[in-house]
Amino acid sequence: MQRKKIAILGAGSWGTALALTLAEKNHIIHMWTRNEKDINDLIKYKENKRYLAGFKLPDNVYYFTDIIDCIKNCEIIVLAVASQAIRSVLEKIKNSVYINQLFVNVSKGIEKGSLMRISEIVYDYFPENHYVVLSGPSHAEEVSRKIPTTIVAASKNRWAAELVQDIFITPNLRVYTNPDVVGVEIGGSLKNVIALGAGICDGLGFGDNAKAALMTRGIREIARLGVAMGAYSSTFAGLTGIGDLIVTCTSMHSRNRRCGILLGQGHSLEEAVSSIGMVVEGVYTTSAAYKLSQKYNVEMPITAEIYKIIYEGYSARESVYSLMCRSKTHEIEEVIEQNISGW
Numbered sequence: 001m002q003r004k005k006i007a008i009l010g011a012g013s014w015g016t017a018l019a020l021t022l023a024e025k026n027h028i029i030h031m032w033t034r035n036e037k038d039i040n041d042l043i044k045y046k047e048n049k050r051y052l053a054g055f056k057l058p059d060n061v062y063y064f065t066d067i068i069d070c071i072k073n074c075e076i077i078v079l080a081v082a083s084q085a086i087r088s089v090l091e092k093i094k095n096s097v098y099i100n101q102l103f104v105n106v107s108k109g110i111e112k113g114s115l116m117r118i119s120e121i122v123y124d125y126f127p128e129n130h131y132v133v134l135s136g137p138s139h140a141e142e143v144s145r146k147i148p149t150t151i152v153a154a155s156k157n158r159w160a161a162e163l164v165q166d167i168f169i170t171p172n173l174r175v176y177t178n179p180d181v182v183g184v185e186i187g188g189s190l191k192n193v194i195a196l197g198a199g200i201c202d203g204l205g206f207g208d209n210a211k212a213a214l215m216t217r218g219i220r221e222i223a224r225l226g227v228a229m230g231a232y233s234s235t236f237a238g239l240t241g242i243g244d245l246i247v248t249c250t251s252m253h254s255r256n257r258r259c260g261i262l263l264g265q266g267h268s269l270e271e272a273v274s275s276i277g278m279v280v281e282g283v284y285t286t287s288a289a290y291k292l293s294q295k296y297n298v299e300m301p302i303t304a305e306i307y308k309i310i311y312e313g314y315s316a317r318e319s320v321y322s323l324m325c326r327s328k329t330h331e332i333e334e335v336i337e338q339n340i341s342g343w
């Protein structure tokens with residue numbers, strides 16, 4: 001493939017892992033982060049000691065303190081900051097983006113106040129630019145070690161999705177395409193809420209049964225909301241749905257799960273988040289998901305309980321009791337609603 005000039009906005013763990021991957025494919029990488037000390041350290045050590053220590057960045061990675069210089073002449077602009085910061089980053093570049101620059105969003109979240117997905121925020125600023133969301137089960141710590149990983153490039157535009165597939169694919173990072181932007185964004189964001197719950201279960205000392213139940217019922221309520229918002233239900237059975245949910249609920253790399261473990265052990269939210277030291281997207285997404293469930297009138301009992309734990313001070317044990325003692329119900333709603341089996 002032809003060498004591309006790619007701007008990565010955000011030099012956290014994921015932005016850095018992607019810079020490594022793309023630079024090793026011989027693309028020219030421009031990295032920007034808001035923190036000048038981080039940029040100076042990157043220039044000095046050619047390593048991201050703060051967010052992803054142990055990996056040398058090659059010489060075709062360049063570092064910028066000026067975001068406008070960073071994106072200049074880049075064909076691709078990768079959004080790799082925490083999701084609540086995406087709007088402020090777009091605001092900084094709003095007068096400097098050309099129509100032929102393609103956005104690749106790798107951030108997983110929903111904007112807290114507006115309840116907008118990242119594609120909607122990008123569309124607000126750049127309605128004519130192509131947009132691709134790249135998501136799936138992909139811990140930065142493993143991608144940078146070249147451990148086999150699979151992700152999905154989703155776009156309304158097939159050409160854009162296939163271009164991003166070609167740019168990012170390596171023998172260790174297999175990229176699929178999908179037209180379902182809503183499904184991929186909802187799955188990638190809301191799995192973090194369930195991962196907080198999985199961590200809480202671990203922190204409370206529960207076992208594998210509880211975790212399996214949480215994950216299975218969790219993906220079901222995520223899919224219910226996603227479909228109400230216009231997603232394909234099959235996306236939630238794929239890499240960006242159940243795939244990402246599995247990796248986030250079971251891995252000790254997951255910041256969301258680790259935060260949940262601390263909550264389950266009785267630490268406050270502030271203590272838990274500050275001890276993680278990196279973005280814990282699920283904290284914000286819990287609030288957004290809870291409000292989306294109300295807006296779309298979709299029942300999301302697990303999300304509602306995690307909202308109560310995080311934002312209303314409920315104890316985790318109280319929430320588990322509420323979930324277990326809800327009125328009894330059927331497993332697959334469609335069977336009852338559509339009278340499929342004649343019940």
Ligand SMILES: NC(=O)c1ccc[n+]([C@@H]2O[C@H](COP(=O)([O-])OP(=O)(O)OC[C@H]3O[C@@H](n4cnc5c(N)ncnc54)[C@H](O)[C@@H]3O)[C@@H](O)[C@H]2O)c1
Binds near residue numbers: 012
């Ligand atoms: N780490 C992973 O394994 C991984 C994998 C896939 C997706 N993601 C997603 O990628 C996004 C970034 O995650 P990360 O792991 O790199 O997080 P991180 O905590 O390692 O880094 C966050 C980055 O966002 C920047 N940032 C935060 N607030 C900002 C603001 N107000 N303005 C400008 N920049 C700001 C920070 O400076 C930093 O560069 C998240 O949405 C995450 O869910 C992470």
Ligand SMILES: O=P(O)(O)OC[C@H](O)CO
Binds near residue numbers: 137192248
């Ligand atoms: O570390 P987490 O919990 O933010 O998860 C990172 C990625 O989203 C996993 O695919």
